[in-house]
Amino acid sequence: MIRKKVKLAYITNDSSRKANYKKRKKGLMRKMSELSTLCGIGACAIMYSPYESRPEVWPSRTGFQQVLSKFKMIPEMEERKNLVNQESFLSQRTVKVVEQLRKD
Amino acid sequence: MIRKKVKLAYITNDSSRKANYKKRKKGLMRKMSELSTLCGIGACAIMYSPYESRPEVWPSRTGFQQVLSKFKMIPEMEERKNLVNQESFLSQRTVKVVEQLRKD
DNA sequence: CCAGCTATACTTAGCTA
DNA sequence: GTAGCTAAGTATAGCTG
Numbered sequence: 001m002i003r004k005k006v007k008l009a010y011i012t013n014d015s016s017r018k019a020n021y022k023k024r025k026k027g028l029m030r031k032m033s034e035l036s037t038l039c040g041i042g043a044c045a046i047m048y049s050p051y052e053s054r055p056e057v058w059p060s061r062t063g064f065q066q067v068l069s070k071f072k073m074i075p076e077m078e079e080r081k082n083l084v085n086q087e088s089f090l091s092q093r094t095v096k097v098v099e100q101l102r103k104d
Numbered sequence: 105m106i107r108k109k110v111k112l113a114y115i116t117n118d119s120s121r122k123a124n125y126k127k128r129k130k131g132l133m134r135k136m137s138e139l140s141t142l143c144g145i146g147a148c149a150i151m152y153s154p155y156e157s158r159p160e161v162w163p164s165r166t167g168f169q170q171v172l173s174k175f176k177m178i179p180e181m182e183e184r185k186n187l188v189n190q191e192s193f194l195s196q197r198t199v200k201v202v203e204q205l206r207k208d
Numbered sequence: 209c210c211a212g213c214t215a216t217a218c219t220t221a222g223c224t225a
Numbered sequence: 226g227t228a229g230c231t232a233a234g235t236a237t238a239g240c241t242g
């Protein structure tokens with residue numbers, strides 16, 4: 001059972017790649033959950049893969065919304081400061097995204 | 105240098121919590137990058153914390169859009185199948201999110 | 209194909225400067 | 226506050242059922 005060093009490159013073998021994806025996705029989800037708990041922060045992630053019929057979303061739909069709703073606060077502050085750099089712009093777009101989600 | 109076992113609970117000490125957040129956020133970002141490279145998938149994450157003035161977004165704005173644009177494919181398929189469970193509903197909302205982002 | 213195992217690779221808590 | 230170290234602890238590659 002010799003584990004190769006991770007080579008940071010696309011896994012060409014189909015089944016290996018899929019298996020790898022499933023394992024790492026699980027690990028990633030767990031880590032997000034941990035970070036969220038340990039530091040009391042909001043976070044969310046979306047992953048798309050050809051191996052699954054649906055995008056993978058963390059956290060649950062409810063949590064997803066709760067997290068996103070918090071983002072509203074930040075962009076509003078940025079806006080008041082009248083920042084126009086790319087990053088604040090992205091933040092502002094995120095607000096719009098939040099609004100859309102909250103309409104459900 | 106005795107490292108305590110991770111207790112999965114909110115870190116009450118302010119500076120410890122912030123330091124922890126920064127470290128784990130970095131690790132999470134790296135893992136997302138790895139998964140994306142290794143498996144050729146699209147993924148994105150957003151993290152909000154009181155320790156930073158802006159939400160943390162992975163990957164870059166450009167990559168973020170590229171990833172989200174891929175989601176369009178899946179929800180459209182779900183829609184055709186006329187699925188109405190919560191998960192497919194979420195997928196459909198994601199489409200809307202994508203549309204919003206792509207207007208930039 | 210998926211779940212479980214376990215040795216090894218990687219991550220990171222606590223510390224130092 | 227930030228950056229870097231290193232051992233304790235965790236994740237996971239390759240394998241097995």
